[in-house]
Amino acid sequence: MTERNCDVVIVGGGPAGSALAKDCGRLGLEVLIVDPLANEPWRSTFGTWVDDLDDRDDAEDLKRTLRVSWPTVHVVGARRHQLSRPYGFFDNERLRSHLRDAPEHRSTVQEVVRDREADGLVIRCLDGERITARVVIDAGGSRSSLLARQRHHEGGVQSAFGIVTRNAPSTYRECFTLMDWSVVHRDPSFLYTVDFGDGSVLLEETSLYRTRPIDAQTLEQRLIGRVGVDVPRESVEHVEIPMGWGVPSFSRTVVGFGAAAGFVHPVTGYSVAASLRATRRVSTAIDRAIAAGLSVEDRVQHVWEAVWPSNLRRTRALHQYGLASLERFDGHDLQAFFDTFFSLSTQDWSDYLRIDTPPATIARVMTKFFARMSWSMRLKVMTANPLSLLVGR
Ligand SMILES: Cc1cc2nc3c(=O)[nH]c(=O)nc-3n(C[C@H](O)[C@H](O)[C@H](O)COP(=O)(O)OP(=O)(O)OC[C@H]3O[C@@H](n4cnc5c(N)ncnc54)[C@H](O)[C@@H]3O)c2cc1C
Structure with missing residues (x-):
């Protein structure tokens, strides 16, 4: 058995884990990605609205990792819509080589426990490797087993x-x-x-x-x-x-990121651009928590607050409400729903499709949308699961 020490261990080297590791490395933190599939290509086809990359310093480099992009997007409800908002698909190999510059260890993390003496965390891997770290991030995707999900949101x-x-x-x-x-x-x-x-x-x-x-x-x-x-x-x-998960319960040892942290948009199923946009605020929080010499528990809490700040938890609750309504619609309702949704301004529907839009903006867009709906749709929306508005942690 061997032992390694680092500042940050990132469990999972998908797009979210790789991007966060890169940002942590840029801040001078010693970071390690642990993933049994670290060398495997990413298999899914990742699409994104191109302007969702704009908030990053490396937006232009990221845009160069797209394999194809279109200036307009088609949506068909009862009517045809041509949306003037560019959309692209990543070339996974190019995206991976742009994001991945942290060292990797190929193994599965089995458990993460507190090391009370050192006020740190111990990561035990399937291959017997034992790693100690100041902060552990679970970026293990939607099926990650290290974090508990909220019970009142059915996935x-x-x-x-x-x-x-x-x-x-x-x-x-x-x-x-x-x-x-x-x-x-x-x-x-x-x-x-x-x-x-x-x-x-x-x-x-x-x-x-x-x-x-x-x-x-x-x-x-x-x-x-x-x-x-x-x-x-x-x-x-x-x-x-x-998809459809709420914010995960805030574990006291591990902090979630990416799909593991519920970044998959409840309505669209997307998370890659949201993860890319969140890396700066989360890596900064990790850096500050370590530099301030906080205890493990306070470090973890501090980083969780950057992953899911309270305002974005309110945004998620509003999205969950939208999701509960969508499940009640039949095919004709959905035609009308999307015809109405895409008749909003591009700015409004784009804001709704991001998990990191302030809740006041989401509420404003939902109110405008509601005002344009038919009465039968309004009734279905009003009687959708109100439990989904619970902002839990
Ligand atoms: C078919 C499909 C299509 C999708 N299309 C889009 C899309 O077009 N646009 C979009 O934005 N999103 C899309 N998504 C949703 C989401 O963005 C992806 O699931 C994305 O891969 C999530 O990235 P991630 O880095 O958070 O997790 P993942 O890409 O799932 O990476 C998690 C990594 O963690 C590793 N891991 C898990 N557990 C452990 C452990 N215990 N120890 C060590 N390693 C571990 C896994 O091996 C894996 O490599 C799609 C999802 C699917 C399934």
């Missing part, structure tokens, strides 16, 4: 069945469609299409968040119904994105 999934093809029908080429709700189902799903610009097109039938997911076979049948049986498949994917 669900967004499920999708998709194919990548080099022979997509022309309607799906040279464009990006975020959501197409034109085919109405009682248990609704939408079509998501991406032309990657290299001849390959992703066509994906996707549900919004559901506590009971739509199965892969149903989604596949719906996809075939839309695009036809003849489209040759280069690859097939069935994904379930865990």
Whole structure:
């Protein structure tokens, strides 16, 4: 068995953990990423609104890691919308090499315990490695086992069945469609299409968040119904994105970050840009907590407050309320819902789609949105789960 010491251990080297490790390193902290998959490529296709990267100092470098971007985005409800807000998809290898500059240890973290004598933390890994650190960050993704989730928010999934093809029908080429709700189902799903610009097109039938997911076979049948049986498949994917979680309980040893900390937007399922935007405030808090010589408990508390400041916990509660309403809508409601949502100003709907928008702004956008809804939709929204407005910790 070996032993190492460092300032910060980051459990998980996905986009969130890598970005935070890089920022901690820039502040002069000794940081180590622990991940059994540290050398593996990131498999998911990460998309982002391009202006969501603007808050970072390295925004222009990050934009250069996009494999493709579009100046406009299509959404189809009962009407077609062309949104003038650029959207892009990362080239995972380029993004990884831009973000990843911290040393790595390839193993799984089994537990993190207090070392009372040294007023530090001990990380025990599956391979027997024992690491001591001043701060431990859990960036282990949505399925991380180191943090407890809030019980009053039921987690669900967004499920999708998709194919990548080099022979997509022309309607799906040279464009990006975020959501197409034109085919109405009682248990609704939408079509998501991406032309990657290299001849390959992703066509994906996707549900919004559901506590009971739509199965892969149903989604596949719906996809075939839309695009036809003849489209040759280069690859097939069935994904379930865990989402809908509230803010995790604030552990007294480990601080969450990224998807592990509930950064996945309750409505969109996105977290990458939100994690990239949060690294500065969180790395600064880690640096200050260590420099101030706070006790482990106070260090952990201080960093949690940077991960989820109280105003952003209120924002999350408002988003959870929106999510509870969405689950009650059928296909026709959703067409009307998105037609109304995207008739708001670009600034308003963009603010709503970020987890770090101040709660007063979210409440203002929700009020404007509510005023434009039909009475039947208002009723469904008003009677949605009020428990979701609980701001817990
Ligand atoms: C199919 C799919 C598509 C998605 N598309 C988008 C999208 O387009 N845009 C977007 O913003 N978001 C998207 N998301 C949501 C979210 O952004 C991703 O899940 C993203 O990968 C989260 O990044 P992360 O760094 O927080 O965690 P992850 O990328 O999940 O990384 C976690 C890492 O931690 C490691 N780990 C876990 N437990 C331990 C442990 N105990 N010890 C050591 N290591 C551990 C894992 O091996 C993993 O490498 C998508 C999610 C999925 C599943």
